[in-house]
Amino acid sequence: xxxxxxxxxxxxxxxxxxxxxxxxxxxxxxxxxxxxxxxxxxxxxxxxxxxxxxxxxxxxxxxxxxxxxxxxxxxxxxxxxxxxxxxxxxxxxxxxxxxxxxxxxxxxxxxxxxxxxxxxxxxxxxxxxxxxxxxxxxxxxxxxxxxxxxxxxxxxxxxxxxxxxxxxxxxxxxxxxxxx
Amino acid sequence: xxxxxxxxxxxxxxxxxxxxxxxxxxxxxxxxxxxxxxxxxxxxxxxxxxxxxxxxxxxxxxxxxxxxxxxxxxxxxxxxxxxxxxxxxxxxxxxxxxxxxxxxxxxxxxxxxxxxxxxxxxxxxxxxxxxxxxxxxxxxxxxxxxxxxxxxxxxxxxxxxxxxxxxxxxxxxxxxxxxxxxxxxxxxxxxxxxxxxxxxxxxxxxxxxxxxxxxxxxxxxxxxxxxxxxxxxxxxxxxxxxxxxxxxxxxxxxxxxxxxxxxxxxxxxxxxxxxxxxxxxxxxxxxxxxxxxxxxxxxxxxxxxxxxxxxxxxxxxxxxxxxxxxxxxxxxxxxxxxxxxxxxxxxxxxxxxxxxxxxxxxxxxxxxxxxxxxxxxxxxxxxxxxxxxxxxxxxxxxxxxxxxxxxxxxxxxxxxxxxxxxxxxxxxxxxxxxxxxxxxx
Numbered sequence: 317x318x319x320x321x322x323x324x325x326x327x328x329x330x331x332x333x334x335x336x337x338x339x340x341x342x343x344x345x346x347x348x349x350x351x352x353x354x355x356x357x358x359x360x361x362x363x364x365x366x367x368x369x370x371x372x373x374x375x376x377x378x379x380x381x382x383x384x385x386x387x388x389x390x391x392x393x394x395x396x397x398x399x400x401x402x403x404x405x406x407x408x409x410x411x412x413x414x415x416x417x418x419x420x421x422x423x424x425x426x427x428x429x430x431x432x433x434x435x436x437x438x439x440x441x442x443x444x445x446x447x448x449x450x451x452x453x454x455x456x457x458x459x460x461x462x463x464x465x466x467x468x469x470x471x472x473x474x475x476x477x478x479x480x481x482x483x484x485x486x487x488x489x490x491x492x493x494x495x496x
Numbered sequence: 497x498x499x500x501x502x503x504x505x506x507x508x509x510x511x512x513x514x515x516x517x518x519x520x521x522x523x524x525x526x527x528x529x530x531x532x533x534x535x536x537x538x539x540x541x542x543x544x545x546x547x548x549x550x551x552x553x554x555x556x557x558x559x560x561x562x563x564x565x566x567x568x569x570x571x572x573x574x575x576x577x578x579x580x581x582x583x584x585x586x587x588x589x590x591x592x593x594x595x596x597x598x599x600x601x602x603x604x605x606x607x608x609x610x611x612x613x614x615x616x617x618x619x620x621x622x623x624x625x626x627x628x629x630x631x632x633x634x635x636x637x638x639x640x641x642x643x644x645x646x647x648x649x650x651x652x653x654x655x656x657x658x659x660x661x662x663x664x665x666x667x668x669x670x671x672x673x674x675x676x677x678x679x680x681x682x683x684x685x686x687x688x689x690x691x692x693x694x695x696x697x698x699x700x701x702x703x704x705x706x707x708x709x710x711x712x713x714x715x716x717x718x719x720x721x722x723x724x725x726x727x728x729x730x731x732x733x734x735x736x737x738x739x740x741x742x743x744x745x746x747x748x749x750x751x752x753x754x755x756x757x758x759x760x761x762x763x764x765x766x767x768x769x770x771x772x773x774x775x776x777x778x779x780x781x782x783x784x785x786x787x788x789x790x791x792x793x794x795x796x797x798x799x800x801x802x803x804x805x806x807x808x809x810x811x812x813x814x815x816x817x818x819x820x821x822x823x824x825x826x827x828x829x830x831x832x833x834x835x836x837x838x839x840x841x842x843x844x845x846x847x848x849x850x851x852x853x854x855x856x857x858x859x860x861x862x863x864x865x866x867x868x869x870x871x872x873x874x875x876x877x878x879x880x881x882x883x884x885x886x887x888x889x890x891x892x893x894x895x896x897x898x899x900x901x902x903x904x905x906x907x908x909x910x911x912x913x914x915x916x917x918x919x920x921x922x923x924x925x926x927x928x929x930x931x932x933x934x935x936x937x
Contacts, residue, residue: 356676358689364679384776388680391776436807438660439653439778459780460657461796462864477805 364388369496371488374427382444384432387495391432391440392483393456395466402426403456405468412481416466422481429493430469430480434458441465441480456480527713532731533738534719536911540614541717541738542745543607544845549746550600551705557593557696558642565645569684572647573772582821591761596639597639598764601787604632612824613845615833616718622825624711629821631704636788636818638697641690643785645684648769653782655682655690659796681775721914722834723907730911781862789859790852791817792885796863797880811882820891827891829899837905841898848890854883 333391354420370387372394377383382395393472397405402425422428433440442448451457451464453472458465463474470479485495515521564583566575579586608628611617617625644655659676663669678685716725725731732738756763763832764786768779784792795814802804820827863877908914 353642357677360674360677360679361685364683364685386776389683389775390681437657439657439782440776458778460778461784475806477807 328425369494371492371494373492375491379426383493384444387431387483392495393428393430393432393444393469393480395428395467397426401454401467405466405470408466408468408470413471415476416468416479421468421470421479423485423487427493428467428469429483429485429495431483432456432480434460434463434476435471435478435480436461436463436474436476474487507692510830523611527709528739529733529735531713531734532725533717533726533734534721534725534730534911535732535737536721536915537717537738539649539745540606540610540720542742543603543610545742546603546746547600547607548705549749550603551698551701552594554593554596554600555702557596558695558698559587560589560832561593564631565691567645567688569647569687569773572645572687576646588757590685591757595753595757595761595764597642598785599749599756600786601634603749604635605787608632608821609716609849614718614720615722615828615830617825618828618830618833619825620715621711621718624708624715625825626822626914627704627708629710629818630661631701631708632821633818634697634701634704637702638694639785639787641694641697644690645685645694646769647687647773648779649771649773650766650782652682652771652773652775653779654784655686657782657890658784659686661807661811661814664805664811670715678794718833719838719911720834721908721911722836723834723911727912729785783860786860789857790855791859793855793859793880794884797858797877797884799881814870814886816889820836820888824891824895828895830895830902830904831899832904833908837907838898838902839905840902844890844894844898847886851883851886851890854879855887858883 344451346369349446368388370385370392372383372385374394374396379395379396382393384391384393386392388399395401403420405428408415408417418425421430428495432440432444437459439460441451441458443450443456444447445467449457449459451473453464453466455465455467455469455472457463458474458476461475465476465480466472468479469482471477483495485493487493511521534604561579564575564579564586566572576590579590581587586605611625611628640654640658644651659682662672662676665672674680676686677683678689719725764784783789791814794817795810798810798813801809804812830838830841832838835845856878858876861876864875865879866872867874867879869877908917
C-alpha cells in the first residue's frame with residue numbers, strides 16, 4: 317500500500333489525480349468510439365462491396381479486339397493481343413517509370429486485363445475503340461494530361477506515375493474470367 | 497448599459513420589454529447603428545457587405561433548389577433540367593445560384609486583395625484575417641461540391657480528378673480516396689454525401705462570418721490610411737453613413753449581376769457540363785470553374801522535387817498557396833499598414849496581382865501548348881512554373897525584405913487631419929465633421 321499524500325484540508329491529492337485522469341481517459345475512449353461509426357459510414361457499403369466481382373466471357377472477343385467491361389463501377393480494358401503486340405510488350409526498354417515485365421502483368425500472354433483508369437488523375441485513356449489515338453506505344457493514350465501507355469498497359473511517357481493497374485482476376489474456363 | 501441603449505433606441509413598450517430580457521435591439525443599435533467606423537472608407541470597403549448579401553442570396557436560392565433537386569446519379573441531371581424548364585421561376589432561381597457562386601468569388605477575391613493592399617491583416621487584426629481565410633476554404637469546399645450536383649460531364653470528371661488528388665498522400669492515399677467516394681469510383685454515395693455537405697457548409701460559413709464580424713467589431717475597421725481613429729472626429733456612426741454607402745454599392749452590383757443573370761447566364765459556365773456524366777468517357781479537357789484556375793495552375797506546374805513525386809508536390813503547393821495566407825500577418829513585417837504609404841510595396845502588390853491573374857490564365861490552357869505562336873519552346877507549363885514560383889517568392893522573400901528595408905512615407909496625424917487637409921476647408925468634408933457631434937447629441 318502506497319503512502320497517501322494529504323493537503324492541509326485533508327484531501328487525498330493522489331486519489332484525486334487518479335480519478336481525474338481515469339475519467340478523462342474514459343471519456344476520450346468513449347468519444348473516439350462514438351465518432352468511429354460516423355467515419356466508417358463513409359466507407360463502401362455492403363451493397364457496393366457485393367458488386368465487387370464481375371464475370372466476363374472472352375469467347376466473342378476476336379484477336380486484335382478490345383472490350384471495356386465494368387467492375388466496381390470502373391472501366392476494365394480487356395485486349396485480345398496480336399502476336400506483334402505481345403512481342404513488342406515483351407521487350408521493355410530500360411528506364412521505365414514503373415519497371416515491370418509483361419509476364420508479371422498477364423496470366424495468359426494473349427489476354428491483357430487492366431483497369432482503364434489513368435494513374436495520374438483518374439481519366440479514362442483512349443485506345444479501346446477502332447480509330448482512337450493509342451499513343452506512341454500502341455497501347456492507350458490519356459487525353460487529360462498526355463500519358464502514353466504501351467501494349468502491356470505500362471506507362472512510357474507523360475505525367476502518370478504508375479502502370480495501368482492489373483485487377484485481381486482468374487480464368488474460370490479457357491474463355492471466361494472473373495474479375496475481383 | 498442596456499438601460500442607456502434602450503433609451504437611445506427607438507421603439508415602444510414591447511421593444512423595451514423584450515430588450516430588457518434579451519437585448520437584441522440594443523445589440524443591433526450598438527453594432528450596426530452606432531458602430532464607429534472610420535470616416536474615410538472608399539468603395540473597396542463595400543465588398544464585405546456585398547459578400548454578406550451574396551451569402552444570404554446563395555442560401556435562399558439554394559434552399560429553393562433543394563426542394564426540386566434529386567440527389568441520385570440517374571435522376572440528378574434530369575431534375576436540374578426540370579428546374580430549368582418546368583418549375584415555375586426555376587430557371588431564375590438556378591441562374592441566380594449558379595452565377596451567384598461566380599460573383600461570390602469575385603467579391604471575396606476583391607475583398608481579400610483590399611485587405612492585402614491596405615494591411616487589414618496586421619496587428620491587432622490577425623485573427624480577423626485568419627477567420628477570413630477559413631471562410632475562403634469553406635467557400636471553396638462548398639463550391640466544389642456544389643458543382644458536382646448537376647451531374648454533368650465536368651461535374652463527374654472534376655470530382656474524379658480533385659478527389660484523386662488525395663491519392664498522392666503516401667501510404668493511406670488510396671484508402672482515403674475510397675473512403676471519400678464510398679465506393680471504388682465517384683458514384684451515387686459520393687453524390688449523396690456531397691449534396692448533404694453542400695447543404696451544411698454554408699451554415700458553417702454563416703457561423704464563421706459571425707465570428708469574423710465579432711472580431712471586426714472588437715478591433716474596429718481598418719481604413720484606406722491604415723491609421724487607427726484617434727478621436728470622435730475620425731469616425732462616423734455606421735448608420736446612416738455606411739448603410740447608405742453600402743446600399744448604393746449594392747445597387748451598382750445588382751445592375752451588373754442582373755445583366756449577367758438575364759443576358760449572359762452561361763458566361764461563366766462550360767458547355768461540356770450540359771452533357772450528362774458518363775464514367776466511360778473522359779472529356780477532351782477537364783477544367784475547373786474559373787475561380788479555381790489559379791490554384792489548378794499551381795497544382796499542374798510543380799515538378800517532382802527531391803524525393804517527392806510531381807503529383808504530391810503539386811498538391812502540397814496548391815494547398816500551401818492558400819495556407820500561406822494564414823501566415824501573412826507575420827510574413828509582412830512592415831509597421832505601416834496601408835500601401836498608400838509604402839512606395840515600393842505598391843509596385844510589388846501590383847506585380848502580385850498580375851501574377852495571380854496570369855496563374856488563372858495559365859490554369860485554363862493546355863500545359864503543353866506554346867504561350868506565343870512565335871516562340872514554340874515557351875509553353876504554358878513554363879509560364880505556370882514562373883508565376884507559381886513568384887507567388888511564393890512574394891510571400892516568403894519580398895514581403896519580409898520590404899518590411900525590413902522599405903522606407904515608408906510620413907503618415908498623417910489623424911484620419912480627420914488627412915481628410916480635411918485635402919479639401920482645404922469647406923465642402924462635403926467639413927459638413928461631415930459637423931454632422932458628427934450632432935449625431936451624438
